[in-house]
Amino acid sequence: MKEENKIDKLIRESLKAxxxxxxxxxKIMNQIEAKNSKEEMALGSLLKRTSIESPSLNFTDRVMAQIERTSALAVDKPLISKKIWxxxxxxxxxxFxxxxxxGEKNAAASEVIDGAVQKVGGAFSNSLSFELPALLTSPIFGLSIFALSALLFFDYFMGNRKLSVKI
Structure with missing residues (x-):
C-alpha cells in the first residue's frame, strides 16, 4: 500500500495543471474580435462594390403571367383517346x-333471331366463318365483360370530370 501511495503521489506531482x-x-477574446472585424470589413466592402438589384415595376405581373401560361399548357391527356374508347x-x-x-335459346325467340342472323350473315358467310371457344360464348363471360366495361367507362368519366375552385 505504501508503494501505491508513493506512485499516486508521484503521478499527482508530475501532472500539475x-x-x-x-x-x-x-487576449483570446481580442483575437476573436479582430478576426470578426476583418471579416465584417471585407463583407462590407464587397456589399458596397456590388449594388442590390431591384426588380422592375411589373416583375410580379410578368412572373404570374408566365406561371398561368405554363399551368394552362399542362393539360392532363387521357391514356386512352376517345376514338380508342x-x-x-x-x-x-x-x-356481348x-x-x-x-347463349341458351328458347324455341320462339331462337327462330326469329336465327332467321335475322342468317339473312344478315348470308352476305358474309362465304368470306367470314369462325367459331368462338365455349368460354367466350358463356353468358357469365358476357356479363363480366359488360361489368368491366361499365367500370372502365365510369372510371374514365370520373377521372376527366373538371372541377374548378376559385379562391
Missing amino acids: EKPSLDFTD ILISVFVGSI TYVLLT
Whole structure:
C-alpha cells in the first residue's frame, strides 16, 4: 500500500495543471474580435462594390403571367383517346351481343333471331366463318365483360370530370 501511495503521489506531482496568465481570456477574446472585424470589413466592402438589384415595376405581373401560361399548357391527356374508347366499346358490345344471341335459346325467340342472323350473315358467310371457344360464348363471360366495361367507362368519366375552385 505504501508503494501505491508513493506512485499516486508521484503521478499527482508530475501532472500539475498549467495556470494561464490572468489576462489570457482577454487576449483570446481580442483575437476573436479582430478576426470578426476583418471579416465584417471585407463583407462590407464587397456589399458596397456590388449594388442590390431591384426588380422592375411589373416583375410580379410578368412572373404570374408566365406561371398561368405554363399551368394552362399542362393539360392532363387521357391514356386512352376517345376514338380508342369507341373502338373498345364497339368490340365489347359485339362480343356481348354475340354471347346473348348464341347463349341458351328458347324455341320462339331462337327462330326469329336465327332467321335475322342468317339473312344478315348470308352476305358474309362465304368470306367470314369462325367459331368462338365455349368460354367466350358463356353468358357469365358476357356479363363480366359488360361489368368491366361499365367500370372502365365510369372510371374514365370520373377521372376527366373538371372541377374548378376559385379562391
